[in-house]
Amino acid sequence: MLKLGIIGTHIITDQMLDAAKTTGKYQLTAVYSRTLDRAKEFGEPYGATEFYDNLEKFFSAGDFDVVYVASPNSLHYQQVRLAIENDKFIIVEKPAFVNPAEFSAIESLLAAHPKARLVEAARHIHTPLYERAVAKVAEMKEHHCQGGTITVMKYSSRYDKVLAGDQPYPNIFTLDFAGGALMDLGVYAVYGAVTLFGEPSTVVYYPTLAKTGVDAKGVAILNYDHFTVTLNFGKTANSYLPSEVYGLKDTLVFDSIFETQKVTYYDADKQAHPLEAPVAKNSMTDEMNDFADLFNHPDDPAQVKKYQHWLGLARTVNSVMYSLRQSADLTFPADNDQE
Ligand SMILES: NC(=O)c1ccc[n+]([C@@H]2O[C@H](COP(=O)([O-])OP(=O)(O)OC[C@H]3O[C@@H](n4cnc5c(N)ncnc54)[C@H](OP(=O)(O)O)[C@@H]3O)[C@@H](O)[C@H]2O)c1
Missing domain, CATH: 3.40.50.720 (NAD(P)-binding Rossmann-like Domain)
Incomplete structure (x- = not known):
């Protein structure tokens, strides 16, 4: 234990x-x-x-x-x-x-x-269903892939306080605590893009700012060699859009990129094929199982390999997030601590 x-x-x-x-x-x-x-x-x-x-x-x-x-x-x-x-x-x-x-x-x-x-x-990224989706996208990439769109947008009840001018504002809507839409929900979209398509060559972010100075919502474009991926995320509106990966005539549809409960592959004849995998009731269970396996066997070669993979993904996501912020001139006090 x-x-x-x-x-x-x-x-x-x-x-x-x-x-x-x-x-x-x-x-x-x-x-x-x-x-x-x-x-x-x-x-x-x-x-x-x-x-x-x-x-x-x-x-x-x-x-x-x-x-x-x-x-x-x-x-x-x-x-x-x-x-x-x-x-x-x-x-x-x-x-x-x-x-x-x-x-x-x-x-x-x-x-x-x-x-x-x-x-x-x-x-x-630790759920069996998401892992199946990653494998499906790898297959699609072998044939013809034209990128995708990923949406993660949910109105935060904490935004009510910002609208009301009720200070101190919630941490997640402040620059001091490195808040904002990209850091809070956008990170799931960036993880989605990096796990499905790898590291983009260039990125650009078009944010809409809240009055506290953080990004309230925004659209990001990630450029890859042969396609682009659009990220649409925010904390001040609700979106009901799914996320999609485009093949040629085929498409993979996620109900949600981070609370993934259903992924459907639509083939060239527009026939739907749901990907089959068990979905845990609590979406943090799979990661907690994966992490326990690592911590219980930290030097096991299979665990070391997974660990390096997760750390590499985290590093890439961190770098993409920073590039997105730089493209939009969004800085946090924490950025200056490092200079
Ligand atoms: N994986 C997910 O789905 C998910 C979902 C939500 C959040 N998160 C992440 O979890 C982290 C916490 O998010 P949150 O929304 O819970 O944040 P939060 O409510 O602002 O703060 C979390 C905790 O930090 C402490 N804290 C609050 N203000 C502080 C301050 N000014 N100085 C020092 N400590 C303070 C409080 O604990 P005490 O009162 O006990 O000190 C509070 O319970 C973030 O990194 C967020 O991105 C992840």
């Missing part, structure tokens, strides 16, 4: 703990929160026995193997640094880091701490 510590006590941590329980491979032991009261309130119902409001002490004294980091984006870097220095296995929520300078500093630190492992919680 892997002993689990957590940073961040919001809804996504509840979902992760539900998935962790389903795997039967983790037990929550330690909770860090900004206040001890909150750490206890959140952690006790899950059976946690250690509570901290001091991050250094959480890492040096806490009895856990794995730490799950689900704090605002701009805090991941310093928190993950501490975790690596304490030789932990780390699951960091997406987007793992704000820019390539942070990513590269983390990789150097990982090299100096060979017992530590770091994975980004890009949950959708």
Whole structure:
């Protein structure tokens, strides 16, 4: 049983703990929160026995193997640094880091701490259905592929506060916490493009800004050698569009690129062929299973191979996200910390 510590006590941590329980491979032991009261309130119902409001002490004294980091984006870097220095296995929520300078500093630190492992919680790429879809796109690419369109757009109830001028604004709508549509939902679209088509040669992002300075929604074009991929994402509107990959006369349709429950292949005769694969009730279960296999067998060659693959994907996604921001002149205070 892997002993689990957590940073961040919001809804996504509840979902992760539900998935962790389903795997039967983790037990929550330690909770860090900004206040001890909150750490206890959140952690006790899950059976946690250690509570901290001091991050250094959480890492040096806490009895856990794995730490799950689900704090605002701009805090991941310093928190993950501490975790690596304490030789932990780390699951960091997406987007793992704000820019390539942070990513590269983390990789150097990982090299100096060979017992530590770091994975980004890009949950959708770990599901059997998504893996089947990746294989189907690989087949389509062998014949004729003309790119795709990926949409991830959902109105955030937190935007109500921005509209109302109710300050302080939610973290995810602030530059200080490296928020905005690209960082929050766009990252799923970028993961989609990178896992299905690889690294684009050039990218451009056309954002619509919120009054807080972050991107509220936007459209990105990713250019590949023989096609383009359009990303359409946002937090201030609802979209009901599916995502699609275009062959010649055939098309692959995802109901959602990150909550993927249904993927349908339409052949040249417009006949629908649903891809068959089991879909877990909690969409974080497959990633938590995959991560447990890695953490339980960190030096097994098959696990090392998967780990390198996930880290490579995370690095590419981080780099594409940064290029998209650069193309739109979108900067965060965290970018300056690295210069
Ligand atoms: N994979 C997914 O589907 C998914 C879904 C949602 C979010 N996420 C990711 O999870 C991370 C957290 O997102 P979220 O929406 O939960 O963020 P959030 O509500 O803004 O904050 C998460 C936690 O961080 C702590 N926190 C909040 N404000 C803070 C501050 N000013 N300084 C220090 N700590 C603060 C709080 O924990 P305490 O009060 O206990 O300190 C809070 O519960 C993000 O990276 C996000 O992208 C992933």
